[in-house]
Amino acid sequence: MEVIQKVKGILEPLGFEAHPFKIGWYNEVVDDIFHFPYDDDVVAFLVVSTPAMFDKAFKPYICDLDFTEGMDVIDDCISSCMTRVQEAFPEEDVEIIKSSDILHSRRPRVLVQSAAHVSGAAYFYRRGDVEEDPWEEKQKIAGVCIHPKYGGWMGLRGVIIFRSFHFPSLQSKASVDCLKTRDRKIDLLNKFNFHWRDKSYRDVIGVKERYSDEQNEFFDTPSRERGKLIELIKKNWKH
Numbered sequence: 001m002e003v004i005q006k007v008k009g010i011l012e013p014l015g016f017e018a019h020p021f022k023i024g025w026y027n028e029v030v031d032d033i034f035h036f037p038y039d040d041d042v043v044a045f046l047v048v049s050t051p052a053m054f055d056k057a058f059k060p061y062i063c064d065l066d067f068t069e070g071m072d073v074i075d076d077c078i079s080s081c082m083t084r085v086q087e088a089f090p091e092e093d094v095e096i097i098k099s100s101d102i103l104h105s106r107r108p109r110v111l112v113q114s115a116a117h118v119s120g121a122a123y124f125y126r127r128g129d130v131e132e133d134p135w136e137e138k139q140k141i142a143g144v145c146i147h148p149k150y151g152g153w154m155g156l157r158g159v160i161i162f163r164s165f166h167f168p169s170l171q172s173k174a175s176v177d178c179l180k181t182r183d184r185k186i187d188l189l190n191k192f193n194f195h196w197r198d199k200s201y202r203d204v205i206g207v208k209e210r211y212s213d214e215q216n217e218f219f220d221t222p223s224r225e226r227g228k229l230i231e232l233i234k235k236n237w238k239h
């Protein structure tokens, strides 16, 4: 399909993946309060940043930027990349929703993990996937997505909805359960919920690529202290 190829053609060279899904598939799994008020066969894309995004999109982005204290440069870069898709379709009604977009009620505007699962981008492991789970009933156990190539070394950045593009025959792609066993699912959920800082949840499968040391250092540094790192990247960056 032309639209799908065009969206991928814009985002993939920037280190992103774009996975199409129908709004109906998403609305079917999430509670009513999270539903998008669009027809079931309206097409949207779940946008995933791969480890390559840092070099392919982020570095060029900040090299052209006058950085000032307080800017969220990663979020701004993601917005700028997703906006390129919107600009490439002036005749379409395109809505961009980032994973960081929060409503007044403090609810996220999109549940990117559910979108990742229904689009086939990454399997969303939830407590409900574990039979006779080992956790206290009252314990809140957050779910986590694992990408078949990058494990947990990726970001679920948001969705792009083509509000007037209906595609009833879009075929669904099942997300791949790379873990399979109950023990491995429990291990993953324990790592994500209780040890996420050590990043071990990202490596529960063999991965094709991880974040570079430079990228890890950047993400591990609080936003307000990133100025020096940005200067360093700018100095070393070759166009």
Ligand code: B12
Binding pocket: 029, 030, 031, 032, 034, 098, 099, 100, 108, 109, 110, 111, 112, 113, 114, 117, 118, 124, 126, 142, 143, 144, 145, 146, 152, 154, 155, 156, 157, 192, 193, 194, 196
């Ligand atoms: C709020 C939030 C937090 C909060 C609360 C965490 C929580 N999960 O409750 C806090 C600040 C604590 C937090 C922390 C972290 N977070 Co956080 N967080 C979010 C955010 C913005 C919203 C999550 C949320 O509130 N969901 C609402 C609940 C109700 O949704 P839910 O539990 O998924 O329930 C739905 C599903 O179960 C679905 N459903 C029901 N049945 C079925 C059946 C099927 C088959 C399917 C598919 C779905 C489905 O319906 C339910 C809703 O009706 C998301 C981004 C986003 N916009 O989605 C990131 C996100 C979940 N966080 C993420 C990460 C990485 C983290 C941290 C590691 C910190 C970090 N940034 O490095 C820590 C981990 C700590 C932890 N244990 O959770 C990633 C996870 C990536 C991944 N691989 O899955 C996300 C997706 C951000 C991103 N852009 O990548 N986070």
